[in-house]
Amino acid sequence: MNLTRSKYSIQLWMTVTVVGLALVLSVVNVLRQLWVDESRYRNSVVRTAEQEGRRLAAQSQLLMRRGNGSLAVAQLALSYAAADRDLRAAVVCDASNQVLFGTRREWTGLPVAETELAHLTDSLDEVRQTMEGRVRITEGRTRVVAAFPFWAEPSGAGVVLLEYELEAGYGLARSRAWHSSMARLFGLAGGCLALWMALHWIVTRRVKGLLTRVRQAQDRGVSVKGESADELSLVSRALDATVSEWQTSEARLSQVVSSMREIFWVAPAGRDEAIYLNAAYESMTGRERTVLTRRRWDWLRAVESGDRRRVLGWIQRARAGGFVEGEVRVRHPDGTWHWLLCQLSPFRDDQLAEGAIMALISEVTMRKELQSRLLDVAEKERQQVGMEIHDDLCQRLAGVRLKAGVLANSLKSSGLPAAQVAAVVASELGEATQISRMFANGLAPVQIDRTGIGPSLEKLAQTIERTFDKPCRVEVPEEFVLEGQEEGIHVFRIAQELLHNAAKHANPSRLWVKIQVRAGRLRLEVGHDGSAFVPDGSHSEGMGLYMMQQRLDALGATLRRFSRTQDGQIVQLAVCEVSISGTATEGRVNEMS
Structure with missing residues (x-):
């Protein structure tokens, strides 16, 4: 030295x-x-x-x-x-x-x-x-x-x-x-x-x-x-x-990246520059890395068609300098679907041109399955409570209402002043029975896989009108039936949460829910003419919105909120699109308001 x-x-x-x-x-x-x-x-x-x-x-x-x-x-x-x-x-x-x-x-x-x-x-x-x-x-x-x-x-x-x-x-x-x-x-x-x-x-x-x-x-x-x-x-x-x-350290880092279970992805901005991927890409997607040297966008074919535009938007945001995190579905060659959590960020390197991005991708299929099971359990519990209310509480209230009516008639025939009070009790018991039935229908809607989602949404609209005194319109294609009840339940619960939140917090004068089916995709639109949704409001962190997000993730959908002018008036819209399996009659729509 x-x-x-x-x-x-x-x-x-x-x-x-x-x-x-x-x-x-x-x-x-x-x-x-x-x-x-x-x-x-x-x-x-x-x-x-x-x-x-x-x-x-x-x-x-x-x-x-x-x-x-x-x-x-x-x-x-x-x-x-x-x-x-x-x-x-x-x-x-x-x-x-x-x-x-x-x-x-x-x-x-x-x-x-x-x-x-x-x-x-x-x-x-x-x-x-x-x-x-x-x-x-x-x-x-x-x-x-x-x-x-x-x-x-x-x-x-x-x-x-x-x-x-x-x-x-x-x-x-x-x-x-x-x-x-x-x-x-x-x-x-x-x-x-x-x-x-x-x-x-x-x-x-x-x-x-x-x-x-x-x-x-x-x-x-x-x-x-x-x-x-x-x-x-x-x-x-x-x-x-x-x-x-430094060279020794770089070799060690390369060895660590190669042994990672997550996909480590570096994509340069230039089309002629090679994409760097570790071996985890082949196990997670079922595709060979060498194909990307000839077709660098080959990986996009594995992504579910409804998620591709969203993934391309993530890439643009990451190249612009932002950090992006989201989940997508990819299809393996054997036909199975897998969920991947993608984290994208800009990659800074003197040897790469500006616009390069880095991605860390991990598989979350098991977590999504657990979330789906959690939603199923929660839905079954809600339906069980709804059926108990309908089969037990509503029947008891109806029986008590009949007895109160008999008592009112008896007191009236005897000329007693208590007859009027008994009649009021019977009337209020009738209203309580109707409210209980509405709660039961909200907790346990009609079997969507048999009758279609339309009747359930119509009952939901009636509940909104009676509870909040706001007109609610429903537009659903005639004879539209979802083949999977799970998808229908998720769509119904999402519409239910959006309508309740709008009626309670937006102070609208009218509401509507619209379903459109086109090319195997369902478009759910919930709108109103009230105030816009504020993400940092006190009602934006509740369990309802959390469960709605879980249902959106289970469907592989995203919710978009925006405003537009309709009939000379500014209205607020919440829209999500879902890939579904179902049938609908073109050109005919059921409306209820």
């Missing part, structure tokens, strides 16, 4: 870099702030000079027309302008450059050339020629000169001449820039310190950890040669020594 650290470590280089960067940024910040403050101040003085020059020129022209008696007012207006601390000197002269009044009284009546503004006499002739005001900054950017003409007399034009000093303002700007920059410098120093600490924890500490691992690898016999170098150089020299270990 021969690893020697350089005396110039990464931490030292980072420290020097951060401090140097902080100093450079501080100097740049001071210069920038000074330039900004001076520019703002200079522009402010230029605007002030232009405003005062125009104002004094306009006032002077107005007062000159009124006569010499108004000169005192003009002198007063100039005195107001002289209150500006930046104004060095100002005069108002006539057409012959004689001072009418100025910031100093002794200048009155003198030529401008004999005042402190003598160096600006050239500006007087320039503005008289153009009769336009002018504001300029001197070459050293130390003064601002403003000259604005006005008509002093019919034969000539006077001029308002202003000169502003900028040095005092520059000094104030430098002072403000210095104080502001000092505050920013302290903040910048704190930020640099925080940056240094963050780099220390994020980079230096991790690099030290990598060096420790490299030394541990060397202690295990991995040879890394190197002399004086910094930490990153040592780590880069150790990478080639770990390649062989």
Whole structure:
């Protein structure tokens, strides 16, 4: 082992870099702030000079027309302008450059050339020629000169001449820039310190950890040669020594994947790229992996036809970056059906183009069989309770109702006032009997395999109307009978749960349930004109919805909820499609509302 650290470590280089960067940024910040403050101040003085020059020129022209008696007012207006601390000197002269009044009284009546503004006499002739005001900054950017003409007399034009000093303002700007920059410098120093600490924890500490691992690898016999170098150089020299270990780990991972009982599937986005599959694919689907090299979509033929579109939707969502989980049915060559749980997610790899997906697929046939048995047991218990209510409770209530009627007639013939109470009791017992029969029909519907699902749905609609006082319409193809009672029970229970939930929670004014059969597929539609289903509502986690989902899984169906406009009104629909075995007469539909 021969690893020697350089005396110039990464931490030292980072420290020097951060401090140097902080100093450079501080100097740049001071210069920038000074330039900004001076520019703002200079522009402010230029605007002030232009405003005062125009104002004094306009006032002077107005007062000159009124006569010499108004000169005192003009002198007063100039005195107001002289209150500006930046104004060095100002005069108002006539057409012959004689001072009418100025910031100093002794200048009155003198030529401008004999005042402190003598160096600006050239500006007087320039503005008289153009009769336009002018504001300029001197070459050293130390003064601002403003000259604005006005008509002093019919034969000539006077001029308002202003000169502003900028040095005092520059000094104030430098002072403000210095104080502001000092505050920013302290903040910048704190930020640099925080940056240094963050780099220390994020980079230096991790690099030290990598060096420790490299030394541990060397202690295990991995040879890394190197002399004086910094930490990153040592780590880069150790990478080639770990390649062989990575290759060994990859071989072990490949062995683990090959021995998995679940299907491990990696599908690149490109059509010409090969799909990776482990050996579990052949045992779960009964198909050979080699076929996928010629027809990469051969696996889709094993999927039940009603699930294929759903599976393709999963693939699109996974390629878009989402995680997808779902169950599908696949058919083995021997004709048996198996349930598979598919978990799809995007696969990130530098060697594969974007859009590759990874899937982990496990068989859940036994679990689905247990769920089916659980549903069968629950259904039998419900039917048993329904029959007990119908055969026992309803009969007892009917008998008590007859006795109450006899009692009411007896009391009435005797002229006793209790006869009316007995009649009310008999009437309420009759209503209780009807309600019990509705409950019994809901728990134990008519044998669907013999009479069809239509009569059971019609009784369900009657129960909805009586219980919730909402009209409910049923549309079922005539003479439609499901060959398997289990399928019919599942469809009936799904419709029952959807109607009850809509009537209780959506506040509709009307409901309907519709069954359509086409090409060996049954389409169940439950709709209403109430509010939409809210998945995170308090009623979305009950046992009813859980059992409905189990029935949907048993049928291999999914439930779609959406809104649409029907007859100018927004309605809510819940639709599921099921592959069934049944018969129906085309074109004729039974309706009950």
